[in-house]
Amino acid sequence: MIQEFRDFIAKGNVMDMAVGIIVGAAFTAIVTSLVGDIINPLIALFTGGIDFSGWFYALDGGEYASLDAAKEAGAPVFAIGSFIMAIINFVIIAFVVFMLVKTVNRIKAAAEKPDDVAPEVPTGPSELDILIEIRDSLKK
Template sequence: MGKTKGMASEFKEFVLRGNVVDLAVGVIIGAAFQAIVNSLVKDIISPLIGVVTGGVDFSGKFVLLYEAPQGADVSTLEAAQALGPVFAYGSFITSIINFLIMALVIFLMVKAINSLHGKKQEAAPAVAKEKNCPYCLKPVDINATRCPYCTSQLDNQ
């Protein structure tokens, strides 16, 4: 029984560790973000690509991998899949477009966040915490009055 309680407390410690919670939050936000990107691709990018390519909608493009029965309706991807296997290359192209847009948006977000962090660091210059001893040139605390290496008396300037 002691082993079970030990394992339970270890599991609780693991789950409540900061990086596990951060990962869970990241996954949830990522799923919501993916829905936004999917909508962007489906509702905005794909129609624009369709206009450029003369009305082509990639999501419905497929190749039959079987011989369709005489008179069977294979005009849509769903109807063709109901009759047998199909090579749905249009869905694959749409997935690639989704991935590229997602990667671009994440890249731009990370770039913007990094530039904000860079500006914050430039705005607040770091205060020196150490100075070099003028006699032995070893680093000592900025508030030190005596060098711990050569024991020289230091002027606090």
């Protein structure tokens, strides 16, 4: 069993997956900052100062100054703003992954095409042409 585990870990796919997870975690931090520090303020600018991160609804009916205050009080809350930010994060990540896959596919397609396509060289008559010529000469 230990040998099987070593073989599994030694496979390249496992290491590729580990690198992907680590890079993905770092990428998530970048996207979270992009959404929280750049996109949300732009949305707030265009919507007249609306800040999604502060949107919440306390299910116990209490009035709380902020989402953090409601959470500290132990109130059950619908964090609507956090959900909207998660949707924005998802859309941004999905778009970036789409662009990444599109670029990789374009690079793969370019690598698969031969750069120097040799011009077609006439090779002479085909086998069928020769057989037709022989048939015609035998008819004569």
